[in-house]
Amino acid sequence: MTSVQQVSFLDFPWVLDYMLATRFNSSLRQIRHAVCSIVLTLRTILSAAVELGILVTQDADSVDGALSAKPFIDNMIHVITECLQSFPLCLDSEFFHSFLEPLPSHLRFLCGNFHPLTHMKFEDSAKEKAFEAQTKAITQEPVLKQIQIIKEHLRAPLWMMMHDFRSLHGEEKLLVEDVREAVRVATEMHARETRECSTWPQVMGETLLLLLPLWKLSALAVAKGQDAFMRMVASPPLDANVGAQRLLRRLIEVLLSEKADFLDIALWFAAEPSSAVLLSSCEAVEFLLPEAANDEEFTQFRKLGLLRIQENIPVLQNHIIRLPKHLRALISAQWRKVVEEVHLHLQLYLRVVEGFLEVQKEVRTFVNSHLFVELTLGLPLLTWLAADGKSASLCTTFHRGFPTVAA
Numbered sequence: 001m002t003s004v005q006q007v008s009f010l011d012f013p014w015v016l017d018y019m020l021a022t023r024f025n026s027s028l029r030q031i032r033h034a035v036c037s038i039v040l041t042l043r044t045i046l047s048a049a050v051e052l053g054i055l056v057t058q059d060a061d062s063v064d065g066a067l068s069a070k071p072f073i074d075n076m077i078h079v080i081t082e083c084l085q086s087f088p089l090c091l092d093s094e095f096f097h098s099f100l101e102p103l104p105s106h107l108r109f110l111c112g113n114f115h116p117l118t119h120m121k122f123e124d125s126a127k128e129k130a131f132e133a134q135t136k137a138i139t140q141e142p143v144l145k146q147i148q149i150i151k152e153h154l155r156a157p158l159w160m161m162m163h164d165f166r167s168l169h170g171e172e173k174l175l176v177e178d179v180r181e182a183v184r185v186a187t188e189m190h191a192r193e194t195r196e197c198s199t200w201p202q203v204m205g206e207t208l209l210l211l212l213p214l215w216k217l218s219a220l221a222v223a224k225g226q227d228a229f230m231r232m233v234a235s236p237p238l239d240a241n242v243g244a245q246r247l248l249r250r251l252i253e254v255l256l257s258e259k260a261d262f263l264d265i266a267l268w269f270a271a272e273p274s275s276a277v278l279l280s281s282c283e284a285v286e287f288l289l290p291e292a293a294n295d296e297e298f299t300q301f302r303k304l305g306l307l308r309i310q311e312n313i314p315v316l317q318n319h320i321i322r323l324p325k326h327l328r329a330l331i332s333a334q335w336r337k338v339v340e341e342v343h344l345h346l347q348l349y350l351r352v353v354e355g356f357l358e359v360q361k362e363v364r365t366f367v368n369s370h371l372f373v374e375l376t377l378g379l380p381l382l383t384w385l386a387a388d389g390k391s392a393s394l395c396t397t398f399h400r401g402f403p404t405v406a407a
Helices: 028-058 066-084 093-100 103-119 125-139 143-194 200-210 212-224 226-234 242-256 262-271 274-279 282-288 296-320 325-371
Strands: 004-008 374-378
Touching: 028 066, 028 125, 066 103, 103 125, 143 200, 143 325, 200 212, 200 262, 200 296, 200 325, 212 226, 212 242, 212 274, 212 282, 212 296, 212 325, 226 242, 226 282, 242 262, 242 274, 262 296, 262 325, 274 296, 282 296, 325 374
Parallel strands: 004 374
Antiparallel strands: none
């Protein structure tokens, strides 16, 4: 059975030339393996070119055009040596840029200098046979040509995907600003009504942002099909019973309802926390996310976010149930606008995931048909917010930068 290489989207070489700086993960080992294959191919060609140079130099008088061919061989050796020089122990974006970006021109230069050699003939049959063996070693190395074809074919969809990621990043920032504004307005409303300076709107804003991973999983469950999702949670190892499945459906409905009221959502979590645990379980996340996706956001939600939410909910419940009816209506209206923005963010998130699935399929098919390698791109982390939920500024620390377009 052929092993499948799993490579994070942001670590894929044809994406790295888009980026000035990134953070890398363990999947870079697979990229190193792929680059090493390219380097080995180049070294095979270099070895053959050196042998050609020796043959031509030894028999300069008996080879047609030997003296004129020597510069072409020297050029081949030079350009390959330039490609191979300073191969690093640790691959980084700077190396990918210096190695892959000039590769197309290097390949064209290599082919242009190799072609004249195909017209050379030796009078000595043994040397002619040796010459043919070395030229065959070069002409039978199609990997570099195929890699360039793949790079040119996949550049457009991969760069479009990067632009989609940037759009999602921008929308997430706007959503944070909407939450900040809702916190400010709710705090002012409550202060005017009670003459008290309360911090619970701040807790509400923090809780909303902490719930974003759960909102995403709910949207993914609907997009993938709730019936299929329920069959999965009903199977081992989760073995969710009918009651648990009903509560899970209700949670998804509460989060995605067109008229969702965040105050009601908070009260729902106070009454029924178990469905959130089920929806964010390892098995559920693996089922809902694309193959080989980065699930750090949801892992952190299980480890930290959910615990923080459970600490916040009793505080919110205590204040919500004591709100005067007219004040609750005003505050609900303010937070309903934020929930609408969350739903818009989810629509973009789903479009990005859907687009990624198409790119993932295209990369897998195209690379396999040209290099006969099974390669799966992994969806990168699609949030730029801190995951600990402890920030006093509504979890708004953006914990990683986003790449900019290289000039």
